[in-house]
Amino acid sequence: MSAHPSPGRALGLWALLLAASGLLAYALTLARFPAALLLGPMLAAIAFGVRGAGLALPKAPFQAAQALIGCLVAHAVTAEITGTLLDDGLIILLVVLVTVAAGAVVGVVLTRLRVLPGTTAAWGSSPGGAAAMVAMAEEYGSDPRLVAFMQYVRVAAVVLSASLVARLLTDADMPAGAGQAAPQGVSALSVLATLAIAALGAGVALALRLPAGALVGPMLLGSALHATGVASISLPAWLLDGAYAVIGWYVGLRFTRETLRETLHAFPGIAAATLAVIALCAAWAFGLTRILPIDFLTAFLATSPGGLDSVAIIAVGSKADVSFVLAVQTLRLFVVLITGPVLARWIARAAPPEPTPRS
Numbered sequence: 001m002s003a004h005p006s007p008g009r010a011l012g013l014w015a016l017l018l019a020a021s022g023l024l025a026y027a028l029t030l031a032r033f034p035a036a037l038l039l040g041p042m043l044a045a046i047a048f049g050v051r052g053a054g055l056a057l058p059k060a061p062f063q064a065a066q067a068l069i070g071c072l073v074a075h076a077v078t079a080e081i082t083g084t085l086l087d088d089g090l091i092i093l094l095v096v097l098v099t100v101a102a103g104a105v106v107g108v109v110l111t112r113l114r115v116l117p118g119t120t121a122a123w124g125s126s127p128g129g130a131a132a133m134v135a136m137a138e139e140y141g142s143d144p145r146l147v148a149f150m151q152y153v154r155v156a157a158v159v160l161s162a163s164l165v166a167r168l169l170t171d172a173d174m175p176a177g178a179g180q181a182a183p184q185g186v187s188a189l190s191v192l193a194t195l196a197i198a199a200l201g202a203g204v205a206l207a208l209r210l211p212a213g214a215l216v217g218p219m220l221l222g223s224a225l226h227a228t229g230v231a232s233i234s235l236p237a238w239l240l241d242g243a244y245a246v247i248g249w250y251v252g253l254r255f256t257r258e259t260l261r262e263t264l265h266a267f268p269g270i271a272a273a274t275l276a277v278i279a280l281c282a283a284w285a286f287g288l289t290r291i292l293p294i295d296f297l298t299a300f301l302a303t304s305p306g307g308l309d310s311v312a313i314i315a316v317g318s319k320a321d322v323s324f325v326l327a328v329q330t331l332r333l334f335v336v337l338i339t340g341p342v343l344a345r346w347i348a349r350a351a352p353p354e355p356t357p358r359s
Contacts, residue, residue: 005054013053020044021245033159038244039152045252050260055253062250063206063214066135067198068235068243070215074197074222075233076312076330082227084327091292092324095284096332099303100339102280103127106273107347115269116146122344124150125273126336127281127305133336134251135215140341148251149263154274158306159314161278166318169297190234197222197231216337277305294321302328 005013025040033039048055085092107125110116116124123137124147137147198218205217225231255263285299292299298320304311315325 010055013048013055017041017044017048017053017055017249020047021248025245033156037241038248040248041245042148042152042248042252045249046255046260049253049255050257053253057246057250057253061246062135062138063202064198065243065246065250066214067202067218068240069135069247070201070218071194071198071222071233072235072240072243073219073330073333074226075235076326076333077223077227079227079229080323081327081330084323085331088324088327092328092331095288095303095328096335098284099127099281099305099332100335100343102277102284103305103336104343104347105280106277107343109276110269110273111347113269115266115273116150117143117348119344119348120146120150122347123147123340124270125154125277126340126343127154127277127332133340134247136337136340140344142344143259144251145255145259146263146266149266150270150273153267153270154277155306157274157278158304158311161282162301162304162306162311162314165300166297166314166320169295169318187234190232191236191239193231194222194234197225197233219337281305294324295319298324301325304329 021041021044023040024044025036028036028040045055103125104122107121110121110125115121119140119142120137123133123140123142126133133151134144134148138144201218201221202214203217204221205213210216222231222233226233281303282300285296285303288294288299288303289296294302297318298315301311301315301318301320302325311329312322312326314320315322
């Protein structure tokens with residue numbers, strides 16, 4: 001295929017990509033896989049990119065998708081979660097810092113072993129929202145393709161392990177899939193308000209040249225308005241699914257045959273790192289039950305380095321303390337987004353110097 005297909009051919013390729021994305025997303029949804037509407041389009045786009053389709057997504061739709069993801073994070077900041085943060089703030093912060101530290105340690109190890117470049121290892125091992133990490137990795141010069149691969153290997157492993165622990169520790173049936181953190185039956189007015197928050201937050205943040213402004217701006221503005229009850233953040237499923245798909249296409253279409261080879265070469269190290277992060281967080285969860293009057297399932301889900309939406313679904317369908325779990329998960333996402341650039345630079349400095357060739 002040509003590097004730049006003609007308009008007619010490009011339209012046909014986009015139609016094929018859309019169809020393939022829909023089929024893969026549907027299959028992943030049936031398999032109860034998290035973020036199926038992101039992973040399906042991303043996997044389809046990877047196939048097209050590796051085969052040299054020559055398709056590319058402009059940055060403007062990607063930034064619009066980032067803004068909606070920022071509103072998704074803001075939607076998780078409710079008055080109940082805010083109250084939990086105020087009541088147990090120091091303890092929750094300690095839980096968050098230990099989990100973030102576990103991810104940082106794994107990132108350093110990956111860098112020292114030269115499994116991945118420093119900044120890519122930092123974003124890929126960050127225990128935050130996968131979509132947010134992929135979006136921010138692009139802004140800070142890391143390879144979003146490898147970051148996406150690391151993040152979604154971790155998300156899949158976390159969902160499997162958390163579901164298994166929940167099934168072992170509760171008799172409740174787990175809900176299917178990993179639905180998005182979007183309310184059902186939202187009003188048109190609240191959706192318009194959310195779009196206005198996304199546009200205003202992204203516009204101001206980008207004008208101020210804030211790092212990852214398209215994501216951070218709506219996240220900060222939306223959180224303040226949603227938590228105080230000034231505005232209601234409402235993201236209908238079709239809108240959020242579209243944002244996930246756009247991010248999936250943006251990342252997937254950037255894969256080449258060379259990138260795919262690098263990804264497969266790094267897979268053993270990525271898999272080992274993922275299991276290490278989960279094990280460290282599980283050990284911390286066990287220790288947490290000795291410090292706080294909480295059960296192991298609540299501690300495990302709270303410290304679990306998985307996506308906010310999938311962990312929320314597992315918590316709601318089990319006997320866990322949902323407000324505590326979501327308070328920890330939400331605060332950790334904010335901490336990762338704020339400290340991510342600093343940790344990325346620190347982990348990159350941990351890389352060993354390149355060997356000097358002998359003359």
